[in-house]
Amino acid sequence: MQLPYLITIFVFGAIFGSFFNVVILRLPKKESIIHHSSHCPNCQVSIKAYDLIPIVSYFILGGKCRNCKQAISFRYPLIETLTAVSFTLVYYVYGYTYFSVIGILLASLLIIIAMIDIDTMEIYDRFQIMILVLAFGMLLISPLPLLDHLIGFFIISLPFYLIAYLTGGIGGGDIKLIAIAGLLLGFKATLIAFFIASLLGGSVAIYLLITKQKNRKSLIAFGPYLCVGIYFAYLYGNQIFDWYLNFFS
Ligand SMILES: [Zn+2]
Structure with a gap:
């Protein structure tokens, strides 16, 4: 039981x-x-x-x-x-394994990053470094090929970096976060993380436009949505990706 x-x-x-x-x-x-x-x-x-x-x-x-x-x-x-809920869900999905240990540490860092980002619009490097350490831990136990993880590092962060370079629209903290989390997740789950974040962030942005609450700037920061996306992608990202491919083939 x-x-x-x-x-x-x-x-x-x-x-x-x-x-x-x-x-x-x-x-x-x-x-x-x-x-x-x-x-x-x-x-x-x-x-x-x-x-x-x-x-x-x-x-x-x-x-x-x-x-x-x-x-x-x-x-x-x-x-x-x-x-409490995020720890419990990690254990529910991964049980008594190293994946739960990494998942619980990741959830902890994401909650702290998201909340500080909401308050200050900043993502501290020290937490990014901690996620990088988790990513290296993940590389030791991951069932995925190393190449999947390396592509994960670049797959969203590189286009983000180019867009930021051209427009200045995306915060450097977000780019670092999706790069490091991408290394941890592998590229399939990274795409899912980005998809979830965009869906959530987009919905909130539309809601704010409709209700004319443009001054609620904290809700427009992308970091917190990215954190939610990374968390669920860690739990279900690869399954969602494979399910999506099967669905359209
Ligand atoms: Zn008091």
Whole structure:
């Protein structure tokens, strides 16, 4: 029975998600991640250990600080839940294998990258380097030929680079991310990652045009959609690609 394992991974993910909240909030402000205990951003009172249970505490507190009653951002339980669900899905797909280890580390980095990108429109190189390390780990265990991974590095990033060079329209961080993730994924899954990202980003862009919310610039950054695409491509990219080919042949 797999259920006890899935529940364990979910809890484990929620705890990590709660740590990612701290990283996402403090890194762009250059605050220490390890020192300072968690405190309310409004009244500065440090938060008691029993109010730091991932996902659960937010609802017990009714979304308010216990001390000053200031509303707590819904992002905290959201990121905790997102991390928990993404870890669980990786384990559900890959089980007790090295692919799950790489998948869980990849999901962690993608969540942090996406959220910091939404806040600051920047993708930090240190996280790109960590994904590169994962990509090298992947090369050791991948069932795909090495050439698939090498083509993956260039297949989207090279056209992106040329477009950016000609128009200046695409951020350098996005290009690096799809290159490095492409090395990790192999070219089939990289194409799927890009397809998912374009579909999501395009839909949101159209929605913003229709509802005339042009000033919501954070939603137009491509990085977060790319992160979602890379995550699902890691789980299902090669299957989707093969299914697509079979469908049209
Ligand atoms: Zn407070």
